[in-house]
Amino acid sequence: MTGGGGTFVVLHIAVVAVTAAHILLRAHRQPESRAAWLVLVLTLPYVGALAYLLVGQTNVGRKRVERLKAAFHDLPRPQDAPGWPAALETADRHEALFAVGRSISGYEPVGGNSAVLMENSDAAIDAMVADIDAASDHVHLLFYIWLADRNGTKVAEAMQRAARRGVACRALVDDLGSRDLVCGPLWQDMAAAGVKVRRALTIGNPLLRALTGRVDLRNHRKVAVIDNRITYCGSQNCADPQFLPKAKYAPWVDVLMRFEGPVVRQNQHLFASDWMGNGGEDIGDLLRRPMPAARPGFTAQVVATGPTFRNSAMPEMFETLVYAARRSLFVTTPYYVPDAAMQAALCACANRGVDTTIVFPARNDDFAVAAASRSYYPDLLRAGVTIYEYGAGLLHAKTLTMDGQVTLIGSANMDRRSFDLNYENNILLEDAETTIAMRARQESYLAQCRRILPQEVERWPVGRRLWNNALAIVGPVL
Structure with missing residues (x-):
């Protein structure tokens, strides 16, 4: 063996050994995630090592x-x-659900809340604009994606009007998800009108940022708080349903709820922590203001997760809800790349006789996630889970209803990104009326769905099954 060849072998072994050791020693990593990274590093040592350096650590x-x-x-x-x-x-059997939520982000379940389910995305934006126009003290908005399209401009202009009449307006957007907005004139117009604007998880030079932390760990939250009195929660970004960056998948079908009551103060705390954590001024005094007089209403709780919260908190919340179901469980999620425990929980739910339904989009904007998701269909169907695919656009709603009593709504998907990488916000609530309304919305999607039957999945060509299963193997690194 020549000297150069020997050096290459030593380097090759060193790259694999060092990277593999780091993967195996890294705390808070699921076994399947370790396995996926090891496969990648052993198969493509230099590419795998570089990928692990850039996006393999939750940092x-x-x-x-x-x-x-x-x-x-x-x-x-x-x-x-x-x-x-x-x-x-x-x-009694729901107390544990709120206990899990409390253990994740410290927010107590609190009564006296009410909620209205918005009719659709455009109606949600119109309601938000009306609330901003009626604001008298402050308006706080946080979006992963805010576009300078029709709806995005309507909200921005409402913020400018509010700021000009003396309302304290703060807008926080994810630096990657809203990069087109922050580089365009609408962002500057908002700032010129007196809206305080900030970017969450700023990237700067991507190569330099990769040396200090992952570029793709994002703030995926969607939070609106108005006058400490109103908050919105759901999957809705500040954009048109046509979602021009990915128009071929349109319309994007979202769900948003408008809440009043003490749960608003929890979303205020969450916004304040993101605002101040990303360089904004101290707005903690808003949290010290006395609460308004208590009113009748249901129990609710904000559940916030992310890389600086407890590891695997979001799948734990999902799994607790799934295992608590006794009669019915209905889920809509656009992205499904579960860990083993999440997949097992859903199968166990159907196996014990619970009417279990999941709706996925028929066409997904992420081909790898779409293929990985379908690799899980056979086991779900064998367990008795009813699977539908929505064909009239991209069903982007992230919802879960359980037993006609409990609803979870928010920004979190059932995928590894929401489980481990992104900052997410959700609201958990116990209320029959609100849950019935949410369940009716979920069931309304079925008119534009196609049910996936076991026989169809069994007839999938070998090539398709190989493709789906291969991408599922690397699902933990997607």
Whole structure:
């Protein structure tokens, strides 16, 4: 063996050994994620090692982690506000659901809330604009994606009107998801009108950023808080349903709820922590304001997750809900790349006789996720899960209803990105009326769905099954 050849072999072994050791020693990594990375590194050592360096670690940067954690934990807690009400009594078997939520982000289940399910995306934006136009004290908006299209411009112009009449307006957007907005004139117009604008998880030079933390760990939240009185929660970004960046998948079908009650203060805390953690001024005094007089309403709780929260918190929340179901479980999610526990929970749900339904989009904007998702169909169908694919656009709604009593709505998908990488926000609630409305919306999608039967999946060509299963293997690194 020549000297050059020997050097190459040594380098090859060193790259594989060092990267593999780091993968195996890294804390808080699921076994299947380790296996996927090891396969990639062993198969393509240099490409795999570089990919692992850039996107293989859940790291947003040490300084950024310190800022985000400090902002979240140092702010006054919502439940410490004068006049904070007690939680309403919930069904005994639902107490554990809220206990899991509390253990994740510290928000207490609280009573006295109400919610209205928006009719559609355009109606949701119109309602938000009306609330902004009626605001008297402050407007806080956080979006992963904010486009300068018709709906995005309507909201931006409403923010400008509010700022000009003296309302404190703050707009926070993800630096990657909303990159077109922050590089365009609408962002500058908002700032010129007096709206305080900030970018979450700024990237700067991508190569330099990769040295201090992953570029693709994003703030995927969608939060609106108005006057400490109103909040919105759901899958809706600040954009048209036509979603021009990916128009061929349009319309994007979303779900948004408008909430009033003490749960608003929890979303205010979440926005404040993101605002301050990304360089904004201290707005903690808003959380110290006395609560308004208590009103009748249901119990709800904000569940916030992300890389600086407990590891695997979001799948734990999903799995707890799935295992708690006794009669019915209905899920809509655009992206399904579960961990083993999530897949097992859904199969167990159907196996014990619970009417279990999942709706996925027929056409997905992420081909790899679409293929990986379908690799899980055979086991789900064998267990008795009813699977539908929605064909009238991209069903982007992230919803879960359980037993006609419990709803989870928010930004989190059932995929590895939402499980481990992105900052997400959801609201968990116990209320028959609201859950019935959400279930009716879920069932309305079925008119534009095609049911996936076991016989169809069994007839899939070998090539398609190989493709789906191969992408599922690398699902943990997607």
